[in-house]
Amino acid sequence: MSNEYVGSExxxxxxxxxxxxxxxxxxxxxxxxKRILRTYVECKSYEExxxxxxxxxxxxxxxxxxxxxxxxxxxxxxxxxxxxxxETPLMRIVAANVRSDVTDWCLYYEFAQDPFIRFVTLxxxxxxxxxGTLAVQATDIVTFIESIQDDYADLRDRSESTINEAATKYxxxxxxxxxxxxxxxxxxxxxxxxxxxxxYVVYRLFQKGAKSASAVIEHDDWKLFLMNExxxxxxxxxxxxxxxxxxxxxxxxxxxxxxxxIVDLIDAF
Numbered sequence: 001m002s003n004e005y006v007g008s009e010x011x012x013x014x015x016x017x018x019x020x021x022x023x024x025x026x027x028x029x030x031x032x033x034k035r036i037l038r039t040y041v042e043c044k045s046y047e048e049x050x051x052x053x054x055x056x057x058x059x060x061x062x063x064x065x066x067x068x069x070x071x072x073x074x075x076x077x078x079x080x081x082x083x084x085x086x087e088t089p090l091m092r093i094v095a096a097n098v099r100s101d102v103t104d105w106c107l108y109y110e111f112a113q114d115p116f117i118r119f120v121t122l123x124x125x126x127x128x129x130x131x132g133t134l135a136v137q138a139t140d141i142v143t144f145i146e147s148i149q150d151d152y153a154d155l156r157d158r159s160e161s162t163i164n165e166a167a168t169k170y171x172x173x174x175x176x177x178x179x180x181x182x183x184x185x186x187x188x189x190x191x192x193x194x195x196x197x198x199x200y201v202v203y204r205l206f207q208k209g210a211k212s213a214s215a216v217i218e219h220d221d222w223k224l225f226l227m228n229e230x231x232x233x234x235x236x237x238x239x240x241x242x243x244x245x246x247x248x249x250x251x252x253x254x255x256x257x258x259x260x261x262i263v264d265l266i267d268a269f
Contacts (some may be wrong), residue, residue: 021166141167
């Protein structure tokens with residue numbers, strides 16, 4: 001059974017969000033996140049997950065404190081409840097036999113939902129990319145954060161060292177995920193988001209409340225991949241019809257999902 005969405009100019013309401021720069025105290029934890037979520041799907045108990053990570057040290061980290069901190073941060077990012085097990089789309093991706101590039105791009109998408117990561121990417125990095133900037137460095141991020149620092153309570157009282165660390169860790173995380181490359185000066189990398197990951201984002205946007213083809217195509221989340229609206233439209237139009245199909249006739253856009261749910265979509269990867 002297909003789900004059809006006819007174009008109309010709708011968009012999600014924006015809301016004020018916290019900009020706590022938690023990335024200043026953590027890294028991207030890509031491999032650790034995949035191991036933790038895969039283990040959680042396997043045991044379906046947060047208590048058991050905690051035992052395996054902290055006590056059994058399946059991550060092979062040196063100290064109990066470090067293992068605890070990694071688990072706490074991955075939990076904050078990707079585990080909706082410690083009391084009741086609920087499998088998220090990302091957990092299903094990580095636990096399934098899906099190509100590693102698809103998994104990594106889906107993981108990046110969910111990682112980039114962190115309010116601080118999302119804000120810096122949408123309001124600084126994407127505009128720089130669109131302007132044709134070739135490379136960015138930590139000082140550029142610091143300057144941007146300082147320019148808005150007084151407007152956000154979560155940033156206002158942060159020390160200079162915390163802001164510097166957040167800027168450095170932000171750029172390192174995006175390099176680890178493949179959007180940037182380089183050491184001190186991070187260049188914009190040439191990337192290709194797999195069709196499966198594009199489909200995943202489309203289904204996630206509908207799941208999160210997008211009501212129309214235009215609301216999906218024009219959604220700010222695509223900027224997290226440094227994709228503009230015309231590129232999004234092209235990728236959705238050209239994507240394998242096994243997942244979604246898109247057509248535009250005059251001012252009417254139709255976006256048809258070929259699976260009833262994102263779970264069914266992931267199972268088709």
